Amino acid sequence: DGGITQSPKYLFRKEGQNVTLSCEQNLNHDAMYWYRQDPGQGLRLIYYSQIVNDFQKGDIAEGYSVSREKKESFPLTVTSAQKNPTAFYLCASSSSGTIKLTQFFGPGTRLTVL
Amino acid sequence: AQSVTQLDSQVPVFEEAPVELRCNYSSSVSVYLFWYVQYPNQGLQLLLKYLSGSTLVKGINGFEAEFNKSQTSFHLRKPSVHISDTAEYFCAVSIPANAGGTSYGKLTFGQGTILTVHP
Numbered sequence: 032d033g034g035i036t037q038s039p040k041y042l043f044r045k046e047g048q049n050v051t052l053s054c055e056q057n058l059n060h061d062a063m064y065w066y067r068q069d070p071g072q073g074l075r076l077i078y079y080s081q082i083v084n085d086f087q088k089g090d091i092a093e094g095y096s097v098s099r100e101k102k103e104s105f106p107l108t109v110t111s112a113q114k115n116p117t118a119f120y121l122c123a124s125s126s127s128g129t130i131k132l133t134q135f136f137g138p139g140t141r142l143t144v145l
Numbered sequence: 146a147q148s149v150t151q152l153d154s155q156v157p158v159f160e161e162a163p164v165e166l167r168c169n170y171s172s173s174v175s176v177y178l179f180w181y182v183q184y185p186n187q188g189l190q191l192l193l194k195y196l197s198g199s200t201l202v203k204g205i206n207g208f209e210a211e212f213n214k215s216q217t218s219f220h221l222r223k224p225s226v227h228i229s230d231t232a233e234y235f236c237a238v239s240i241p242a243n244a245g246g247t248s249y250g251k252l253t254f255g256q257g258t259i260l261t262v263h264p
Contacts, residue, residue: 035188062250071154073235073254074189081250089251121188125250132196133179134252136188 034058035137037122042142044109044116052107052140054122061126063105064134067091068119077120080105109142117144147172147238151255159263160228166221166258168236176238178219179252180210183233192234195219206230231262 035056044050056063062081066074076089080099094113099105105124109116119141123134152167170176177196181189193204200212210221219236236255 037188064252066254071256073149073256074252075254076251079251123189132177133191133194136181136190138188139186141186 037137037140044144047111049110054105056124060124064123065107066121147253149255151258153258155259157261161225163224164226166234168219170238179237180221181235226262228262233257233259
């Protein structure tokens with residue numbers, strides 16, 4: 032079954048700790064994205080990567096970091112510098128080429144800072 | 146830069162009634178348009194998309210949307226809703242490659258509309 036997996040589904044963190052969220056896809060997509068979702072605010076782009084070993088900041092990158100060492104994987108680290116990290120995090124991927132069309136989404140990780 | 150406004154944060158409706166979820170966008174270049182649905186504690190699923198051609202787009206689960214360039218709108222409609230349509234719906238835009246620059250491939254989302262279908 033092709034798709035995007037995110038783990039864990041729920042994650043709890045103490046203030047001051049870094050935490051890494053996993054995103055893996057087997058769709059052979061070149062582009063991958065990380066979004067943050069808060070109630071009433073839609074989805075906001077954190078980071079995106081159009082190709083392995085390259086990534087760009089999105090609209091709300093402060094306090095987050097990413098890596099793209101493999102085509103299939105795009106982990107997101109929420110650092111202690113992120114002032115309000117409690118949110119629902121969604122990973123997505125899309126095909127490359129001259130037209131990037133539909134983004135496919137994973138099931139999400141809900142992060143709660145205690 | 147582009148932006149998306151979903152005009153209703155919540156839409157309550159009775160089962161088997163028609164529904165329209167409104168979406169307006171702003172962009173200095175042409176756009177692609179999308180509607181996604183999200184069930185509680187899940188990811189987003191694509192309902193339909195407009196890339197070019199016919200302005201009336203049909204999607205999954207009986208939904209359709211009409212692209213209106215003059216009014217910069219992309220409203221989502223269903224003639225008869227079911228209880229199972231209860232979910233949050235998101236409108237989104239992206240920029241085509243020939244207008245891309247650094248915005249190419251990125252989605253900009255509206256704030257979401259929660260559709261609640263009552264029996």
